[in-house]
Amino acid sequence: MSMDLDDCLALPGFFSVNGSKSTEDCNDVNEDSCPCIKNILLLDSEGNRVAVKYYSDEWPTNSAKEAFEKALFSKTQKTNARTEAEIAMFENHIIVYKFVQDLHFFVTGAEGENELILVIVLQGFFDAVGLLLRGNVDKKEALENLDLILLCLDEIVDGGVILETDANAIAGKVASHSVDAAAPLSEQTISQALATAREHLARSLLK
Amino acid sequence: MAQPLVKKDDDRDEEADYSPFLGIEKGAVLQEARVFNDPQLDPRRCSQVITKLLYLLNQGESFTKVEATEVFFSVTKLFQSKDIGLRRMVYVMIKELSPSADEVIIVTSSLMKDMTSKTDMYRANAIRVLCRITDGTLLTQIERYLKQAIVDKNPVVASAALVSGIHLLQTNPEIVKRWSNEVQEAVQSRAALVQFHALALLHQIRQNDRLAVNKLVSSLTRGSARSPLAQCLLIRYTSQVIRESANNTQTGDRPFYDFLEGCLRHKAEMVIFEAARAITELNGVTSRELTPAITVLQLFLSSSKPVLRFAAVRTLNKVAMTHPTAVTNCNIDMESLISDQNRSIATLAITTLLKTGNESSVDRLMKQITNFMSDIADEFKIVVVEAIRSLCLKFPLKHRSLMNFLSNILREEGGFEYKKAIVDSIVILIRDIPEAKETGLFHLCEFIEDCEFTYLSTQILHFLGIEGPKTSDPSKYIRYIYNRVHLENATVRAGAVSTLAKFGAMVDGLKPRIFVLLRRCLFDTDDEVRDRATLYLNTLGGDGAVVETGADVKEFLFGSLDIPLVNLENSLKNYEASEKPFDINSVPKEVKTQPLTEKKAPGKKPTGLGAPPPGPPSTVDAYEKLLSSIPQFANFGKLFKSSAPVELTEAETEYAVNVVKHIFDGHVVFQYNCTNTVPEQLLENVTVIVDASEAEEFAEVASKPLRSLPYDSPGQTFVAFEKPDGVPAVGKFSNMLRFIVKEVDPSTGEAEEDGVEDEYQLEDLEVVAADYILKVGVSNFRNAWESMGTDFERVDEYGLGPRDSLAEAVNAGTEAVPPNSRSHTCLLSGVYIGNVKVLVRLQFGLDGPKDVAMKLAVRSEDEIVSDAIHEIVASG
Numbered sequence A: 001m002s003m004d005l006d007d008c009l010a011l012p013g014f015f016s017v018n019g020s021k022s023t024e025d026c027n028d029v030n031e032d033s034c035p036c037i038k039n040i041l042l043l044d045s046e047g048n049r050v051a052v053k054y055y056s057d058e059w060p061t062n063s064a065k066e067a068f069e070k071a072l073f074s075k076t077q078k079t080n081a082r083t084e085a086e087i088a089m090f091e092n093h094i095i096v097y098k099f100v101q102d103l104h105f106f107v108t109g110a111e112g113e114n115e116l117i118l119v120i121v122l123q124g125f126f127d128a129v130g131l132l133l134r135g136n137v138d139k140k141e142a143l144e145n146l147d148l149i150l151l152c153l154d155e156i157v158d159g160g161v162i163l164e165t166d167a168n169a170i171a172g173k174v175a176s177h178s179v180d181a182a183a184p185l186s187e188q189t190i191s192q193a194l195a196t197a198r199e200h201l202a203r204s205l206l207k
Numbered sequence B: 001m002a003q004p005l006v007k008k009d010d011d012r013d014e015e016a017d018y019s020p021f022l023g024i025e026k027g028a029v030l031q032e033a034r035v036f037n038d039p040q041l042d043p044r045r046c047s048q049v050i051t052k053l054l055y056l057l058n059q060g061e062s063f064t065k066v067e068a069t070e071v072f073f074s075v076t077k078l079f080q081s082k083d084i085g086l087r088r089m090v091y092v093m094i095k096e097l098s099p100s101a102d103e104v105i106i107v108t109s110s111l112m113k114d115m116t117s118k119t120d121m122y123r124a125n126a127i128r129v130l131c132r133i134t135d136g137t138l139l140t141q142i143e144r145y146l147k148q149a150i151v152d153k154n155p156v157v158a159s160a161a162l163v164s165g166i167h168l169l170q171t172n173p174e175i176v177k178r179w180s181n182e183v184q185e186a187v188q189s190r191a192a193l194v195q196f197h198a199l200a201l202l203h204q205i206r207q208n209d210r211l212a213v214n215k216l217v218s219s220l221t222r223g224s225a226r227s228p229l230a231q232c233l234l235i236r237y238t239s240q241v242i243r244e245s246a247n248n249t250q251t252g253d254r255p256f257y258d259f260l261e262g263c264l265r266h267k268a269e270m271v272i273f274e275a276a277r278a279i280t281e282l283n284g285v286t287s288r289e290l291t292p293a294i295t296v297l298q299l300f301l302s303s304s305k306p307v308l309r310f311a312a313v314r315t316l317n318k319v320a321m322t323h324p325t326a327v328t329n330c331n332i333d334m335e336s337l338i339s340d341q342n343r344s345i346a347t348l349a350i351t352t353l354l355k356t357g358n359e360s361s362v363d364r365l366m367k368q369i370t371n372f373m374s375d376i377a378d379e380f381k382i383v384v385v386e387a388i389r390s391l392c393l394k395f396p397l398k399h400r401s402l403m404n405f406l407s408n409i410l411r412e413e414g415g416f417e418y419k420k421a422i423v424d425s426i427v428i429l430i431r432d433i434p435e436a437k438e439t440g441l442f443h444l445c446e447f448i449e450d451c452e453f454t455y456l457s458t459q460i461l462h463f464l465g466i467e468g469p470k471t472s473d474p475s476k477y478i479r480y481i482y483n484r485v486h487l488e489n490a491t492v493r494a495g496a497v498s499t500l501a502k503f504g505a506m507v508d509g510l511k512p513r514i515f516v517l518l519r520r521c522l523f524d525t526d527d528e529v530r531d532r533a534t535l536y537l538n539t540l541g542g543d544g545a546v547v548e549t550g551a552d553v554k555e556f557l558f559g560s561l562d563i564p565l566v567n568l569e570n571s572l573k574n575y576e577a578s579e580k581p582f583d584i585n586s587v588p589k590e591v592k593t594q595p596l597t598e599k600k601a602p603g604k605k606p607t608g609l610g611a612p613p614p615g616p617p618s619t620v621d622a623y624e625k626l627l628s629s630i631p632q633f634a635n636f637g638k639l640f641k642s643s644a645p646v647e648l649t650e651a652e653t654e655y656a657v658n659v660v661k662h663i664f665d666g667h668v669v670f671q672y673n674c675t676n677t678v679p680e681q682l683l684e685n686v687t688v689i690v691d692a693s694e695a696e697e698f699a700e701v702a703s704k705p706l707r708s709l710p711y712d713s714p715g716q717t718f719v720a721f722e723k724p725d726g727v728p729a730v731g732k733f734s735n736m737l738r739f740i741v742k743e744v745d746p747s748t749g750e751a752e753e754d755g756v757e758d759e760y761q762l763e764d765l766e767v768v769a770a771d772y773i774l775k776v777g778v779s780n781f782r783n784a785w786e787s788m789g790t791d792f793e794r795v796d797e798y799g800l801g802p803r804d805s806l807a808e809a810v811n812a813g814t815e816a817v818p819p820n821s822r823s824h825t826c827l828l829s830g831v832y833i834g835n836v837k838v839l840v841r842l843q844f845g846l847d848g849p850k851d852v853a854m855k856l857a858v859r860s861e862d863e864i865v866s867d868a869i870h871e872i873v874a875s876g
Helices: A004-008 A062-076 A115-132 A139-144 A146-156 A167-176 A185-206 B026-037 B043-058 B065-080 B084-097 B101-115 B120-133 B136-150 B155-171 B173-187 B192-206 B210-222 B228-244 B257-263 B269-280 B287-301 B306-322 B324-339 B343-356 B359-373 B378-394 B396-411 B416-432 B434-449 B454-470 B475-487 B490-506 B508-521 B527-539 B551-558 B565-574 B620-628 B631-636 B781-788 B863-875
Strands: A037-044 A049-054 A086-090 A093-100 A103-110 B655-663 B667-676 B681-694 B699-704 B706-709 B715-722 B731-743 B756-761 B765-767 B773-775 B794-802 B823-832 B836-847 B851-860
Touching: A037 A062, A037 A115, A037 A146, A049 A062, A049 A139, A049 A146, A049 B043, A062 A086, A062 A093, A062 A103, A086 B306, A086 B343, A093 A115, A103 A115, A115 A146, A115 A167, A115 B269, A115 B306, A139 A146, A146 A167, A146 B043, A146 B084, B026 B043, B026 B065, B043 B065, B043 B084, B065 B084, B065 B101, B084 B120, B101 B120, B101 B136, B120 B136, B120 B155, B136 B155, B136 B173, B155 B173, B155 B192, B173 B192, B192 B210, B192 B228, B210 B228, B228 B257, B228 B269, B257 B269, B269 B287, B269 B306, B287 B306, B287 B324, B306 B324, B306 B343, B324 B343, B324 B359, B343 B359, B343 B378, B359 B378, B359 B396, B378 B396, B378 B416, B396 B416, B396 B434, B416 B434, B416 B454, B434 B454, B434 B475, B454 B475, B454 B490, B475 B490, B475 B508, B490 B508, B490 B527, B508 B527, B620 B631, B620 B655, B620 B667, B631 B667, B631 B699, B631 B715, B655 B731, B655 B765, B667 B681, B667 B706, B667 B731, B681 B699, B681 B715, B706 B715
Parallel strands: none
Antiparallel strands: A037 A049, A037 A103, A086 A093, A093 A103, B655 B667, B667 B715, B681 B706, B681 B731, B699 B715, B731 B756, B731 B765, B773 B823, B794 B851, B823 B836, B836 B851
8 A cells, every 4th residue: 555644544532642652772772682771779768869870861850860769769669679679660661679678779671671681680789789788788888888889880780781780799899999909918818808708697697 | 898988976876867978068078079189199088088979979969060170180180099999989980970072081091001901800990981981083092902801801801891882882883893703702701791791792783784693693592692681682683583584484484483482491580581572572473382481471470579470461461462362371360460469460460351351251350350440550540441441342242331330430539641541431432332322421421510620521521512412312411511501610611612502503402492501601701601602692593593503504513623723823823914814724734743853862873974964844834935935936836745755865875865745736846855975075066867757747847956065964956847737647757866076175174176977876756646645634533524425435445465464454654553453444534636635434354364354435525536545545
C-alpha cells in the first residue's frame, strides 16, 4: 500500500492518541545493547541525599533530580526492602532498591532493562558499602566515611556502564587506596592484612 | 580507614541528627581549600577538604565559574603528593569539576604520567579521567597508550580503557574504530569483566556491519562467555542477528535458537532470564519455541525474590498479549501473586490473568479484583481498568458484570487520571457493544451528578448529546442534564445547554420542554451560558411553533470544525480588522506536525560526516513564505500540500540531498535541500537536472539554482513543473545534481579561483497520488462519516495475502494494533486536491490462519475522487 493516508488517523471523541514514548538511554551508551545504569542513589530515612550519582541527562537540573528522589522515596518508603531487594516501575524507569537501618539504596535503569542486571549492581553497591563500613551501615557512619562511599560509586559504574559488580573487588579497590603509601612496605602489608582480617571478622559476626 | 571529618563529641548519641557536615558552608570550605597550595601538603587534611567539596556538589550546591576554576587549579597542585588515597580523591574531584578545554591542558601532563605509571590503580584511573575530560586532539597523542591499556595484564586497567572506548566511540568514532584488533584480543580475556567490556565495545564498533556482527555472534556462541554479563550481551546480539535475518529463513530452523535455549540452563539467573525474554520476543515465535522459556519464567514466579517474580510476571504479561494460551499454564501461580506484597507484581499478575482468562473465569476474577482494587494506587488501578476494557471487548456477553464493576469503581474515591480512564472505558464499551449502551449512559449520568472534574463533566455531556437522542427513551436523560444547569460551574452549565439543544434538535417530541428549559437559561449569570441559550433558541426556532430541524442546523450542532484549532488561532491573530470579514476558508487545513527537532543532547551529534543537519523548518507556514518569496513561483496560487522530506542520497555520502514536494493546483515544485559534507569543497551554481521522461503530464517551467553551497550549511535549489489543473498527475523523475566544485584551503577557509564542473547522481523521485491528499484531523469521525452520506461511497474488498499478523499488514503510523487482535479498523480523513473532502474506513480482518483481508470504504464529495482512492489502493 502506498497510501499516505495511513498516518492521518483521526480518532473520535474521547480517544486520545498516545504520544510516542521516547526511550532515551544513558547519555552516550547505545540502547538495545549494553546494559545501562541511569543513576545510583543513597538516601536517608527522610529521603535526603547521602550520596547520589546520575549518569543520564534525563534529569538536567538539581531540582529535577530532587523531585525524582522525593517522589521515588515516598513511593517506596512503606515497602519492606530489608531482607530482599525490591523493585518498582516509576516514571518509565525500573528501580531496584534495598534498605538497611536508616539508609535507602536505589539503582535506576531503563524500562526495558533486564531487572536482574540492575539488581546485581544494587547488591554490589550495598555489599561493598557494608564491607567498607565494617558492618555498621547507617547514615552517621556513611557520612563519616563519605569519601569511601563516593569512591565506591566511582568504582561501580562509569558513565552508565557497569564497571564492577563484585562487592569484594569494589571494596578492595576503594580500601587499598586509603593505605598510606608513605609507610614502609612491610608495615603496609601488615596493616592491609589486619584490615582484611577485621573485615572478615565483621562479616562473619554479621551473618 | 578515613578519619571522621569533625571531632566526635562525647554526647553525640543524644544528638539524633549528628552529621560531620552539620553547618557546612560553601564559602568556608572554599577557604579551607587553600591548604592545597601549602608547600608541605597534609594528605589527610587535603582528602577531608576534597570530601567536603564533593559533599557540597553532591547536595546540589553549584560553584560559580570563578570558584570552579580556582578549586581546579589548586586541586592540580595535589599531584605532587604521593599519597594514593589523596590521588584517588583528586581523580574523582577532577571528573566532578569537568574542566574546560583550556584548563584540561594543566592536568594533561600529570595524568599522562600516571597513565604510564607502574601502579595499576594510577593507570586505570588516569585513563578514565583523561578520556572523560579530553577532546579529540589530545586523543591522538594518547591513543598509543590506550591501545596498550586495552590488552594490559591488569583487568582493572583493561576495563578502564575499554569502558573509556565505549564513551569515546560516540565522539571520536574514527579513532576508536582503529582499536579493533586490541579489542578483539581483549574479548578473549580470562577476566570476566574485561570480556564483557570488550564485547560491548567491539559490537558497537561493528554494529553497522551486519556481516561482522553475524560473524562475531557465531564465533562466540560456540565457546562460552565467562561472565554472566557478557553472556547477556551475547544473547542480545544474537537476537539482533535473528531479527535481521528473519526474512531469509521462512522455513526451517531458526539460526541460533539452540544457543538461546541452551542459555535457559545457565547457572546465573540473570542469563536465564535474558534468554527467556529474548525467546519470547522473537518475531513469530512458535509455541514449541516458547514452551521452554515459559517453563523457566513460571519457576521464577514462585521465587522468594521480588525482583525475580517481577521480571517473570512482566515478561509473561507481554507474552499474554500475543500468545495467551501459552501463558495459561502459569495461571495458578499467577493467581497466588494477586496477594503479593509488591503491588506492581500483583497488578501485572491481574492484568495477565485478564488477558489469558476465558469467559467462564471472568466472574471469579472480578470478585478477586474488587477486593484488590481498594488497596492499590491510582496508577495501578488505571492499568486494571484498561485490562478490563479489553476483556469486555473480548467477551461482549459479559458486559453486564464488567460494566457494573466499572460503575462501582467510578463511584469510589480516585484522582482525575483514574476517573478519566474509567469514563473512557465506558464510552468505548458503549460505542462497541450496542446492548451496553443504555446502562452505560445511565452510569455516566449518575456519575456527573457528583463529579468534581469539570473536564469529565463536559466531555460526558457532549457524549450524551450525541448518543442520548438516539436511545429508546431520550426524555429520561433530560433531568440529569438540566440538573447540571442548576448546580455546576459556568463551563459545565454551558456544556449542558449545548446538550439540551442537541436533544431538542433530534427529538421533535421533546422540543417544547427543551425550549422551556433553554428559556430559563437566558437568566443565567454567565455570559457564555446565556449566549448559547439565545443562539440555540433562535436556531431551533424556539420563539415560535415547533418546526422540523433543518439540515444546516443539524450540521451546525453536530458537525465538527474541520480546521485545526491551532491554525484557526494563528489566522485570527494575523487577521487585521478591516472591511473584509474574516474568511474561515482561508485557514490552512493541514495538520501541523511538530518538526522533529534534534532532541538529542548536544555533543551527541556526530562530528563531520554522518547526520545531515536539519533542513529548514518543515511547517506549512514556513514553506508558504519561502515559496511566495521566490518570484518565479509567486503566481502558482495557494500551496495545497508539502510532503515530508524524501532522502535522495544514502547517509554518509559527500553531498546529502533530500527533496520536499510542494503541490499547487496546476504546478508542482521540488525543493531540494542540499548539504555539502566535504570541508575542503565549496560548491557553486548548484542545480538539479530533472529528467521527466517518465512523467508525461509534467513540463518543466522554472528552476532556481543555488548560488553557493559552503561546507555544512544547507541550501536549497528549486525546480518547478506545470501539470494539468486539478488533476492528480503522477510520474517518476530522475535527478542529477550539477554544480561547480572549488577546492577550499582548510587553513584559510578561502576557495580557489577556478572550479571544475561536476555531476552527482541522486536517487529517483516519484510523485504519487498520495501527494494529492492532505491529512485533516476530524474530531468526530463517526459524525463526519454519517454526514457525508452514501452518495459517492465506494466499497471494495482486497485480499492482502498471507501475513504473519495484523500489525504487519496495517501500516505503522495508524495506531498500535494489539498483536492478538483478529480485526482492526482504521479511520482516515483527508482533503483531495481541489478541496474535496475524503473519508476512508479501512477494516482489516484475519481470514483463515494467515490471510489478511481488507475492506475499504471511501466516502467523498465527488464520485471521481472515491474511485481514484480505490485505484491508488488497488495499484499500491
